[in-house]
Amino acid sequence: MPISAFAMKLALFDLDHTLIPFDSGMAWTRFLMARGVLPADAESVYLGYCRQYVAGTLDIRELHRVSVAPLAGLGLAVLRQWAGEFEAAMAPQVPPAMRALVRRHQDAGHLCAIVTATTWLIAEPFGRLFGVADVIATPSLVVGDALDGAIDGDPCFGAHKLVHVSRWLAARDLRLEALEQSWFYSDSINDLPLLGAVSDPVAVCPDDRLRAQALQAGWPILERG
Structure with missing residues (x-):
């Protein structure tokens, strides 16, 4: 183990409803709708899939497919250009x-690192x-x-x-367990495995199940003012 690990401290952040108070996938859907890339019913379709996902009746792979499949066949250069425009549109909402x-x-x-x-x-x-260079996200097949x-x-x-x-x-x-200290900020009970692995888990505007877990375990709860 490198000596630097003894003094290393790590801070991890979930994205949706943690760092930002909204669903980034929905924001992306609306962004593409405004540019005529997606049909007028794309928002309601995405919302329906999100409800199934929250209810536990839809696999995350299917939700990912819904977000990405309409862009299949478009070159990465075009998508990166749109991502840059999306970034500018989201800046005031951070x-x-x-x-x-x-x-x-x-x-x-x-x-x-952002982990989402x-x-x-x-x-x-x-x-x-x-200003976070390391983003650990769901990888899309290219x-x-x-x-x-x-x-x-x-x-x-x-x-x-x-x-x-x-x-x-x-x-x-x-290695996570070898670090001097580690934080993970999240709103969701789905993140319990990673929350339980860090030294300092923090619940941010948590869902009901995570709030109950945080109160029972004595984890700090951060409310967005």
Whole structure:
């Protein structure tokens, strides 16, 4: 184990309803609708899938397909251009308080990353908005120069989030359990595996199940003012 690991501190942040008070996938859907890329009913279709997902009746792979499949066949250069425009559109919606939270960890010299189930195409613009270079997101399968609509490997969701983070750290010759201190900020009970693996879990505007877990375990609860 490298000596630096003893002094290393890590701060991880979920994206949707944690760093931002909305669903990034819905924001992306509305962005594309405004540009005529998606049909007029795309928002209601996406919302319907989200409701099934929250109810536990829809697999995350299907939700990912709904978000990405309409873009299949488009070149990555076009998608990256749209992602840049999306970033500019989202900038005014990033809460200053959450920017400040991330900045405090960065100013303290902590290694920071956004960890989200959102596909990388949607998540990376928010990484830039928060000044976080490392974004661990659900990887989309790329075939040639276009997205396929499927997930490449495992989604960055639930227990797989911990796996993705562990691989990301291993590439830096680090292990989560060997770090001096680690934080993970999240709103969702789905993130319980990663919340339970860090030294300092923080519930941010948590859902009912995570709130109950946080109160029982004595975890801090951060409410968005």
